[in-house]
Amino acid sequence: MDTSPFFNILFSLRQLSNRQLRSLSLHVQKRLEKDELNQAMETRTQRLDHCLFCNCPKIIRWGFSGDLQRYRCQKCGKTFNELTKTPFARLRAREKLLNYADCMVTGATLRAAAKTCEMALSTSFRWRHRLLTMPEVHKASQLGGIVEADETFFRESFKGKRRITSRKPRHHGRANKGEKIPLIPVLVLLDRYEQEADFVLENNTIDEIHPCMHKRLTKGSVLCTDGSLVYLAIAKEEAVLHKRILSDNPARTIEDGTFHIQTLNNYVSRLKGWIRRFHGVGTAYLSNYLAWWRFIAQHKAGKRQKWLDEALSF
Ligand SMILES: [Zn+2]
Known part of the structure; x- marks a missing residue:
């Protein structure tokens, strides 16, 4: 691997102002996050050897939609990508998912997660339940x-x-008189x-x-x-x-x-x-929350990658 561009960048860091450095750090962070999501998707792509609609193994590559490889089934003719039928399907701002996975790791409340990921409360609610789909199925x-x-x-x-x-x-969940x-x-x-x-x-x-x-x-x-x-x-x-x-x-x-x-x-x-x-x-x-806790307790390292893998595991 040619390492000279790396050292060039490292060397030129000295000439950057603090503001530029912060901006650069954001760029690097974004790039790393994208890699993480791609990695989770790649694992899924490797497993993708059949049609997601009719299970037929005869599928061919069929161009791209956005940055995702599309496939077409030769039997039923339907097209799909690796995110079809996952909780990630049709989600536009996919990079937000990584942040949201972080919120799942830390057990953030709906409101806190909505704030972190800059989304509406209703969206936060929907995403949380999407991410909890698989953990709920995976009880022992x-x-x-x-x-x-x-x-x-x-x-x-x-x-x-x-x-x-x-x-x-009930007012704020408190029992009514005599209840x-x-x-x-x-x-x-x-x-x-x-x-x-x-x-x-x-x-x-x-x-x-x-x-x-x-x-x-x-x-x-x-x-x-x-x-x-x-x-x-x-x-x-x-x-x-x-x-x-x-x-x-x-x-x-x-x-x-x-x-x-x-x-x-x-x-x-x-x-x-x-x-x-x-x-x-x-x-x-309630069962969603039980599943959420089970997942956190079982994956003590609490890596968000686990949440992504889990979400892509069907
Ligand atoms: Zn098919």
Whole structure:
């Protein structure tokens, strides 16, 4: 590689004013960001070996649309590019997506994300849900080893709904006089490999909980729960070992501390701490937020690349 242009640039930096340097730094930043998005798209292009509409493998290159390679299916005749059918499709200001992915990493509120990315609040809302499409699907389908299970509860909220007909509206989410805000149960399953699956429940009954756990617990795993009788029946049905940690056990662990539900309690308490920033989460979107937290917890490095890859993974 010829390195002389690089050294020339480096040398000429000395002649630039501070203002010029800042402007240059912005240019470099933009260029790097574009590369990052291109990289995520390239990975997808390499996988693109069939028609996105009819799955036919006979596709040919068909010019460009904007800076994207287009393809045409020889069977159904439809054209598409690597962004077709992804959350990125038809999004104009694509470079904003990188900034938005950053907002997902930091768990920015809708308003903060809208401000950072210079977009309307409604756009911010749409993008957030687009980026959460895949994480929501990707809850653990298999859990193994020691699997902890428990329910946790979130206050019912109609946030995001325009019209509330079933009850009197609440002021800033606070309960009306004499009103008891219903709690929405959420089942959380977590193994010690940090695989997690969560389910927003309606009634918190065995009929609802069992299907969530059915076939998710791999053979030979050990189920750890509190004293709830629901899990007793499920463990029997699923033929897995069951360790019940009863509330009268002061250490809340059994057999040398191996079996407990502290990992799950810890996960849930971090989740609740994180979710507090949103000042109440609409029940209709609760599973989105659970998925969001799951993604952050599983990708501790929190790289935005992960969000881009995830968004392009279907
Ligand atoms: Zn086709």
